[in-house]
Amino acid sequence: MSDKFISIEGIAKRYLGAGGATTTVFENLWLSMARGEFACVIGHSGCGKTTVLNILAGLDAPNEGAVIVDGQAISGTSLDRAVIFQSHALLPWRTVLGNVAYAVSSKWRSWDRAKVKAHAQKFIELVGLAGSEHKRPSELSGGMKQRVGIARALSITPKMMLMDEPFSALDALTRGTLQDEVRRICLETGQTAFMITHDVDEAIYLADKIFLMTNGPGAVLAEVVENPLPRDRGRTDLHRHPLYYALRNHIIDFLVTRSKTFAAETPDHDPRNVPVVRIGKPGLSIAASGEEQRQTWTPGTNPGLTA
């Protein structure tokens, strides 16, 4: 397994304001993901999460730096990188099958209709939409539309799935069901996924690691938090895990307090060497590993935490 299947290397994004002043959303941002890893990014509104995702997708270009995917610098969009947005962006005149088949035939232009249809059908079934193949988006619920978006993204077997708050517009029940399905599909297919969320519990349920970003402008990636919960975790017993509350409180503490104070309190922060936080068992201490600093945080050592 490549340690750096996806590598964001020193990217910056700046905008020129009306008065000629430049706003730096972020600069010198470095992060990496391994193949098959599921990462969530959490940070307050305006810190630049969507900008990072758009740069990964190739929908936007950084002012500085590069994004390397599977050993190659990206340039523009690619069917290797599928995006699932909060809104579904389906073609309204096409059926469920038509929407997914359109993506499939865009990727494999030489395939005949039967092959395209069979491939699309497989992914429609994977997201639980068998029986709805011939419905148009106007006949579908919000959750069903989002399933079509997921089937469409997965059907082109992308190297990376990029998701911008994909479930935030859904009711809690549908959101939970789709989280379960995305998790199952990513585990089954070994999909590499990068997801923006404002929902701490969603991140804890889905992510292998969680990127914590400070407030913008001038946001930085403050920490990479490794999820200590077992990979076969279930939604209903998540909160029973002995490290669940410690992990949750660590993230919430960051959002409530440290995301605002981080820059002032951490003047020696090295963006190329971002601390990796492992919420560990009591008694473990800070350790260094490879080129990354690894901190094992002991529950109860932070006065802001209740676990």
Ligand SMILES: Nc1ncnc2c1ncn2[C@@H]1O[C@H](COP(=O)(O)OP(=O)(O)OP(=O)(O)O)[C@@H](O)[C@H]1O
């Ligand atoms: N085209 C643009 N021109 C000027 N500023 C922009 C433009 N696009 C984004 N920005 C600014 O860049 C910053 C980061 O925006 P971005 O959408 O990436 O944040 P975000 O963390 O995804 O926020 P949210 O959680 O609210 O979606 C914001 O301050 C935004 O106003």
